[in-house]
Amino acid sequence: MIVGDWIVAVLVLFPLLAATVPVAVGGRYERFGWPFAAVILLSTFLFVIGLAWRVIEEGPVTYMVGGIERPFGVEFIADGFSVVVVTLVLLVSLAVLVYTRIGGPRGNPFYAGFLLVNGGMLGVVMTGDIFNLYVFLEIMAISSYALVAASKYRWSTYAAFKYLMIGTVGASFYLLGVALAFAATGTLNMIDLSNQLAAAGYDSPVVIGSFVFMSIGFAIKIALFPVHTWLADAHASAPDGVSAVISALVPAVAMYAFARIIFTVFTPEFLEVNPIITQLLLACALASLFAGSIFAILQDHIKLVLAYSTVSQFGLVLVGIAVANETALFGSILHLFGHGIVKASLFLLAGIFALRFGGARRIEEYSGFAERAPILSGAFAVLAIAMIGLPPTFAFVGKWYIALGSFQEGYWIVSVLVLASTVLSAAYILPFVNRLYFHSFGGGTDNPNAVTSGMVAVVAIGAVLGVVLGFTAVELRSTVEAAIRTLLEGGF
Numbered sequence: 001m002i003v004g005d006w007i008v009a010v011l012v013l014f015p016l017l018a019a020t021v022p023v024a025v026g027g028r029y030e031r032f033g034w035p036f037a038a039v040i041l042l043s044t045f046l047f048v049i050g051l052a053w054r055v056i057e058e059g060p061v062t063y064m065v066g067g068i069e070r071p072f073g074v075e076f077i078a079d080g081f082s083v084v085v086v087t088l089v090l091l092v093s094l095a096v097l098v099y100t101r102i103g104g105p106r107g108n109p110f111y112a113g114f115l116l117v118n119g120g121m122l123g124v125v126m127t128g129d130i131f132n133l134y135v136f137l138e139i140m141a142i143s144s145y146a147l148v149a150a151s152k153y154r155w156s157t158y159a160a161f162k163y164l165m166i167g168t169v170g171a172s173f174y175l176l177g178v179a180l181a182f183a184a185t186g187t188l189n190m191i192d193l194s195n196q197l198a199a200a201g202y203d204s205p206v207v208i209g210s211f212v213f214m215s216i217g218f219a220i221k222i223a224l225f226p227v228h229t230w231l232a233d234a235h236a237s238a239p240d241g242v243s244a245v246i247s248a249l250v251p252a253v254a255m256y257a258f259a260r261i262i263f264t265v266f267t268p269e270f271l272e273v274n275p276i277i278t279q280l281l282l283a284c285a286l287a288s289l290f291a292g293s294i295f296a297i298l299q300d301h302i303k304l305v306l307a308y309s310t311v312s313q314f315g316l317v318l319v320g321i322a323v324a325n326e327t328a329l330f331g332s333i334l335h336l337f338g339h340g341i342v343k344a345s346l347f348l349l350a351g352i353f354a355l356r357f358g359g360a361r362r363i364e365e366y367s368g369f370a371e372r373a374p375i376l377s378g379a380f381a382v383l384a385i386a387m388i389g390l391p392p393t394f395a396f397v398g399k400w401y402i403a404l405g406s407f408q409e410g411y412w413i414v415s416v417l418v419l420a421s422t423v424l425s426a427a428y429i430l431p432f433v434n435r436l437y438f439h440s441f442g443g444g445t446d447n448p449n450a451v452t453s454g455m456v457a458v459v460a461i462g463a464v465l466g467v468v469l470g471f472t473a474v475e476l477r478s479t480v481e482a483a484i485r486t487l488l489e490g491g492f
Helices: 009-019 020-025 032-057 079-102 108-126 130-147 154-186 190-200 205-222 230-237 241-247 251-275 275-297 302-323 328-358 376-390 394-408 412-438 454-473 473-488
Strands: 063-064 075-078
Touching: 009 020, 009 032, 009 063, 009 075, 009 108, 020 032, 020 108, 020 154, 032 063, 032 108, 032 130, 063 376, 063 473, 075 079, 075 108, 075 230, 079 154, 079 230, 079 251, 079 328, 079 454, 079 473, 108 130, 108 241, 108 251, 108 394, 108 473, 130 154, 130 251, 154 190, 154 230, 154 376, 190 205, 205 251, 205 275, 230 241, 230 302, 230 473, 241 251, 241 302, 241 328, 251 302, 251 328, 275 412, 302 328, 302 394, 302 412, 328 376, 328 394, 328 473, 376 394, 376 454, 394 412, 394 454, 394 473
Parallel strands: none
Antiparallel strands: 063 075
């Protein structure tokens, strides 16, 4: 297979340009959107397979648009880390398409927005420029606001507006950080910035201010505690397929970008010169880890439980990034990927249960579903175990690496807290499993025809992957080891 450098730019531009087509032909072909989006994303996924092969064989792939070299040209870069995140984006997006074919929402404008949010996410992952990163973040964000509002409930308009307002604040903070970095260095290219920021001095108030503003912006985009308040309303009122995207993918892509800013732009040396920043990152991460779990325990609505779980899980991912050694960083990458698969599957499963059982959302409404839907209930139980982090699932392995990496750096209290968080995860998800299996079905609506075999297959595959990823951790680590080492050396 011959894959040129151009494939990195094609991955980004293909869904972005394709997003215009469903709107252009929407008036004439009402059902054009879904098959078109499926073809585009499946084709993009095939490009990713070629790119992954190229990265594994030859290392990072770089493409300069128009042949203009850095620091002036627009650069796209792919390495082992970015390929993992791009693979996650497309796998989950294809699964969401399977669900929305019947579960909705439908319509050409929706699928145009869906392609747009995918193009934005791929752009965030592939760009090598901090201003273009802002542009792609906003493409991702604005299209996700529109998708949240696509629900049939009027409350979703309020939730989308709240999401937009808070998201705009986050983008503004990030852009302020970009402006300070540019003022200090005169460049926006990530690789060039890493050299120029070092020359400006990591203890410079302008450099530190730039990092702080960017960090606040990313904390809002990721929905870390205490700037997570947009998350619950957006998840609860968004269509189920959209909830899967904004919980599994949007925070994951933002966390990837944050990690790229920390390691590639500011470099680990910046953290060594300013150890207080590492302490603050760890404090923020642990606060999210435990606050998110506590908020989830207090909910009885499945989508709110899963939403607050996202706050907790990305706090855990940030712990590994803040510890910043090979072991912990691999744990974060594994957890980011596995969480995306499992959380998206759980949101789709919540939608499937609602379709089949008359809109069931609350814990008491889940009574006895295992009697009527054993395969779906079995998938839920496996996904719940994976989310908790019991052996041999991805979450157990990811937590273990993060805890081990923390211990290696002398943060033994952090290690204990990471492992102890498993108890809280069990406390918010096991009550639903208990209702499924240990309570009798209370009667009411049961419409098996509302659920397609494709929906069942998607969540079953997600459940299997949640377990299998734990067994394949060693192979995955060997694939991304070079990228992790390069990150910790301040490269791409």
